[in-house]
Amino acid sequence: MSTLFGSSIKRREDPRLITGKGTFVDDVSLAGMVYAGILRSPYAHAKIKKIDATAARGLSGVLAVYTGADLTDALIPVPCAWNLPNADLKLPPHPHLAVEKVRYVGDGVAMVIAESRAIVRDALDLIDVDYEPLKAVVNPEAALKPGAPVLHADVAGNQAFKWVVAGGDADGAFAKAEVKVALTIKQNRLLPTAMEPRAAVASYNAGTGQLTLWATSQNPHIHRFLCSVMLKLPEHRVRIISPDVGGGFGSKIPAYADEALVAFASMKLGRPVKWTEDRSENYKATIHGRDHVQYVELCGTKAGQITGIRTTVYAGLGAYASTAGPGVPTILHGLMYSGAYTIPNIHGTIYGAYTTTTPVDAYRGAGRPEATYLIERLVDTFARELGADPVEVRRKNFIPQDKFPYTVATGITYDSGNYEGTLDKALGMLDYKGFRAEQAKALKQGRFLGVGVCTYTEICGLGPSQVAGAIGFGGGLYDSAIVRVYPTGMVRVYIGTKPHGQGEETTFAQIVADEFGYPVESVEIVSGDTDNTPQGWGTYGSRTTAVGGTAVKIAAQRVKEKAKKLAAHLLEANERDLEWKDGKFMVRGSPDKAKGFAELALMANVAWNMPAGLEPGLEATAFFDPSNFVYPFGAHLCTVEVDAETGQVKILRYIAVDDCGNVINPMIVDGQVHGGVIQGIGEALQEIAIYDDDGQLLTGTMMDYAVPKASQMPHLELARTVTPSPVNPMGVKGVGETGTIAAAATVVNAVCDALAPLGIRHIDKPLTPATVWAAIQRAKGGAA
Amino acid sequence: MIPVQFDYVRATSLNDALKTLAGGDGTKVIAGGHSLIPLLRFRLAQPAKLLDIAGIKELSGISEYKRGLRIGAATTYRDILDSALVRDRYQVMMDATSGIGDVQVRNRGTIGGGVAHADPAADMPGVLLALGASFNLRSKRGKRVVAARDFFQGTFATALAEDELLIDMVVPPLPRGGASAYVSIEQAASGYALAGAAVVVKCSRKTVTECSLALTGLSDRAFLAEAAAKLLVGTKADPDTLQRVGAAAVEGIEITGDIHAPAEYRRHLAAVVVGRAIRAAIDRV
Numbered sequence A: 001m002s003t004l005f006g007s008s009i010k011r012r013e014d015p016r017l018i019t020g021k022g023t024f025v026d027d028v029s030l031a032g033m034v035y036a037g038i039l040r041s042p043y044a045h046a047k048i049k050k051i052d053a054t055a056a057r058g059l060s061g062v063l064a065v066y067t068g069a070d071l072t073d074a075l076i077p078v079p080c081a082w083n084l085p086n087a088d089l090k091l092p093p094h095p096h097l098a099v100e101k102v103r104y105v106g107d108g109v110a111m112v113i114a115e116s117r118a119i120v121r122d123a124l125d126l127i128d129v130d131y132e133p134l135k136a137v138v139n140p141e142a143a144l145k146p147g148a149p150v151l152h153a154d155v156a157g158n159q160a161f162k163w164v165v166a167g168g169d170a171d172g173a174f175a176k177a178e179v180k181v182a183l184t185i186k187q188n189r190l191l192p193t194a195m196e197p198r199a200a201v202a203s204y205n206a207g208t209g210q211l212t213l214w215a216t217s218q219n220p221h222i223h224r225f226l227c228s229v230m231l232k233l234p235e236h237r238v239r240i241i242s243p244d245v246g247g248g249f250g251s252k253i254p255a256y257a258d259e260a261l262v263a264f265a266s267m268k269l270g271r272p273v274k275w276t277e278d279r280s281e282n283y284k285a286t287i288h289g290r291d292h293v294q295y296v297e298l299c300g301t302k303a304g305q306i307t308g309i310r311t312t313v314y315a316g317l318g319a320y321a322s323t324a325g326p327g328v329p330t331i332l333h334g335l336m337y338s339g340a341y342t343i344p345n346i347h348g349t350i351y352g353a354y355t356t357t358t359p360v361d362a363y364r365g366a367g368r369p370e371a372t373y374l375i376e377r378l379v380d381t382f383a384r385e386l387g388a389d390p391v392e393v394r395r396k397n398f399i400p401q402d403k404f405p406y407t408v409a410t411g412i413t414y415d416s417g418n419y420e421g422t423l424d425k426a427l428g429m430l431d432y433k434g435f436r437a438e439q440a441k442a443l444k445q446g447r448f449l450g451v452g453v454c455t456y457t458e459i460c461g462l463g464p465s466q467v468a469g470a471i472g473f474g475g476g477l478y479d480s481a482i483v484r485v486y487p488t489g490m491v492r493v494y495i496g497t498k499p500h501g502q503g504e505e506t507t508f509a510q511i512v513a514d515e516f517g518y519p520v521e522s523v524e525i526v527s528g529d530t531d532n533t534p535q536g537w538g539t540y541g542s543r544t545t546a547v548g549g550t551a552v553k554i555a556a557q558r559v560k561e562k563a564k565k566l567a568a569h570l571l572e573a574n575e576r577d578l579e580w581k582d583g584k585f586m587v588r589g590s591p592d593k594a595k596g597f598a599e600l601a602l603m604a605n606v607a608w609n610m611p612a613g614l615e616p617g618l619e620a621t622a623f624f625d626p627s628n629f630v631y632p633f634g635a636h637l638c639t640v641e642v643d644a645e646t647g648q649v650k651i652l653r654y655i656a657v658d659d660c661g662n663v664i665n666p667m668i669v670d671g672q673v674h675g676g677v678i679q680g681i682g683e684a685l686q687e688i689a690i691y692d693d694d695g696q697l698l699t700g701t702m703m704d705y706a707v708p709k710a711s712q713m714p715h716l717e718l719a720r721t722v723t724p725s726p727v728n729p730m731g732v733k734g735v736g737e738t739g740t741i742a743a744a745a746t747v748v749n750a751v752c753d754a755l756a757p758l759g760i761r762h763i764d765k766p767l768t769p770a771t772v773w774a775a776i777q778r779a780k781g782g783a784a
Numbered sequence B: 001m002i003p004v005q006f007d008y009v010r011a012t013s014l015n016d017a018l019k020t021l022a023g024g025d026g027t028k029v030i031a032g033g034h035s036l037i038p039l040l041r042f043r044l045a046q047p048a049k050l051l052d053i054a055g056i057k058e059l060s061g062i063s064e065y066k067r068g069l070r071i072g073a074a075t076t077y078r079d080i081l082d083s084a085l086v087r088d089r090y091q092v093m094m095d096a097t098s099g100i101g102d103v104q105v106r107n108r109g110t111i112g113g114g115v116a117h118a119d120p121a122a123d124m125p126g127v128l129l130a131l132g133a134s135f136n137l138r139s140k141r142g143k144r145v146v147a148a149r150d151f152f153q154g155t156f157a158t159a160l161a162e163d164e165l166l167i168d169m170v171v172p173p174l175p176r177g178g179a180s181a182y183v184s185i186e187q188a189a190s191g192y193a194l195a196g197a198a199v200v201v202k203c204s205r206k207t208v209t210e211c212s213l214a215l216t217g218l219s220d221r222a223f224l225a226e227a228a229a230k231l232l233v234g235t236k237a238d239p240d241t242l243q244r245v246g247a248a249a250v251e252g253i254e255i256t257g258d259i260h261a262p263a264e265y266r267r268h269l270a271a272v273v274v275g276r277a278i279r280a281a282i283d284r285v
């Protein structure tokens, strides 16, 4: 029956976006608008002895200069919204502008409001701040050592939390184990680098007491809530509008000081205020991702059965706990330690550490890449220790297809899976045996080829709200939709999620159009404005389709049920005798007695002839709260050649076989996988945010931070299997993050495979030429 | 990312430009702006006035000159890539130019701007050194010719005086029957060279009879490696010789180390690119 579900129609948002007709926050221009700029600390850690803004205030065109002291009474500090339980979580206050002390390069110190951007910039240069530099600490493990400089007076030893995940008896398993392997892994700190940096326009109407805030947001309802808290405004007087958003990758989830500051200024001055980050500011002031130091070990039998995993992880949170900061390296990470395998004994201790760096929060994958990577690196290391094929070791430990739903040792229950299916398909695409032969031949000629495999699963489609409450997530995780049918039959769908590049203006319209027997053009998807969209929780954690899309589907079904009642009435037939065919309700057996959807929309909206008990109008609202998360999975394979002379890694082939359940639009899913894999390859080969010991960010621009370029990336060979999720009626899973989750492990496994003949066991990402070359030199020197 | 306020003037002629520069008011020349504008936006440069030379006809274009080339300072990389003269005779320049930046950079960035900016990791300085180019400079005070080897004086430092314009670069012909090549290993983010080698060789019956070799990306400036080039002459460029030449090329050079490449790695890369560039050039003979 469906015609659009499953078809690769082109993205309807693209003509607008690629011809410059999108509306981004920076495109919003209001009468009387003035501009804001934030003076940011050049020191990682320093006492503020004095701020002299006299000269800045005196500059023509400057309306105001605010410092931390001006805000302490006006604003509630920036909240962290993930109150991780059972972890002795310490959440020191995060002022909107630093008071007394700055804690990272980029920490806000003062805000200038002026008539033009140029004047703002000049005024920032005129603010004189007297700093007394303090010692910095940038490494999360070092931050927890005795004697490390302390960031927050009320957080002794910089420890934000200690969180433990445990299942089975890991210590017992290790004590008995025949084989043990261990690795020390650094999860490189990453810069999310959305194409559009953050921006905000605030307009406060003193007459109505209403604040409208245009903001680059992945979750406008969360921002409405947190802004109302920070600004002490009643929530119903705060309206967030998140228009077109140029990517987020997690960086537009958190509540930041800056957007609230802009709103504060508008409230103070009675003028609309705009602030737009530039790229260098973005790299300092917008959250970073990853940043773990991980000590991990795996044990098993000589026959290749994995019996346990143990970890000690130091997760850098940056200077303050960002909105979801404490949840990312714990709930979204430690609970996934079983990977795609039946590992009966698991123990992980995760320490959160405050460091004098930009706050760290969710970045594409958010916790799961750091889990997948350590598991998949360990499994490879285990296989090598056994002298076994890494593919076969994985196969041996897979959760069998007939065991789903399957509860792993960490206590979560995977919804569905067929891990062998994706693996077999990927191996077939590669000709794995053939490549192994080629590899052996190449080695004889002194060439280093390698193949990496990663069989991942991940937790997404966040998630049941009840679980959200239990894990300290400060919100719900259901989502919502209103399907509204106009008298002419045209449809608008208002959603609680906030697509910002993922393509739901297309895929959600496919869902609804199918339901009504419509072409996709008759359906518009509306998101981002909290004044016309129902309460929702946003777009992250690959939840938008599995949760928000399901709400759309249910709302559309409700509309259709009502239309059916009306059709029965108008056709003078029993509802039970109606069938839905070719976009019409028709009386079974008499095809001339039929009502099309558009005609029913008109009749419902004019309400001239409604059956008794049926309200006029044709719209429905649905809130969908899933019963579980969804667990997409897949097998990625990659072959590489390492130039041992220069350390350069060349990816020869990259094969991704993913299973995200039923697929609404294959082209869009491919696009998500492309983007995800490329970001994962970037993480594996070239992306790293580097701080020096003084806490200066050395990769502060794109001249030094290596975002992947198209010319540097391989062709990707994609395929899928389909294992529907039982958790939602469409059987869909998330696919926004799978590529990133799988790719880093795949590539690093391939390079380590290539260099294994030299005795190299592990090299930390990113595998830049310099890093790989140094590892080769060490191996040749005999000190691998 | 907003520069300090500045004045902007567009030169109507070469004379007009030189007159403006003679004013001694800290006027800065702008050509394609690809190096200068980032400096302005970071406020690392704060000139009071910009003089736009893009409209001066005499400054752009490639022509044959004394059997070699004359390349106007304001010639874009795009123009170089499109030049049949360069393509037919100066493979080393094609190699380097095609790897500079991306399409946008090549469309607007000029060779003169790149040279005058003197980024220590820029590709073209090495090429011009290896080719033995000489640079024509002019100011209200007069003209002078500076050899490429004397032009590059350090990080962002050249022989250009404040009131001087780079007019053009004169490139002599390759030795008859010679060939050339440029090989670099790029820094992943910027695309600039971690190490780059430009080579011109002439061979006679598989034996190298002439060689010119220059390197870039390794230290505070691009430099000629004459002693190393001499080691190659009279050899068949066998692997051992290439090793020796590569090592000699950076002897006595203070090598840069940074987050992208520690000095030890750069030193090693120097030998690699020298060897690869020599092989590539010889293969083209």
Ligand SMILES: Cc1cc2nc3c(=O)[nH]c(=O)nc-3n(C[C@H](O)[C@H](O)[C@H](O)COP(=O)(O)OP(=O)(O)OC[C@H]3O[C@@H](n4cnc5c(N)ncnc54)[C@H](O)[C@@H]3O)c2cc1C
Residues within 6 Å of the ligand: B028, B029, B030, B031, B032, B033, B034, B035, B036, B037, B053, B073, B074, B099, B100, B101, B102, B105, B108, B109, B110, B111, B112, B113, B114, B115, B116, B117, B121, B122, B123, B124, B160, B164, B165, B166, B167, B190, B191, B192, B193
């Ligand atoms: C994204 C990007 C990537 C790049 N990648 C590479 C790369 O891979 N390899 C590489 O080598 N380079 C690279 N570059 C640098 C590029 O080659 C230079 O920016 C460009 O050539 C500079 O020329 P321009 O005309 O834009 O100079 P401008 O920016 O206009 O000027 C640069 C400097 O030269 C001076 N100047 C310009 N013309 C003259 C003249 N005729 N006489 C005297 N002084 C003059 C200016 O006053 C200024 O100081 C890259 C640049 C960018 C932006």
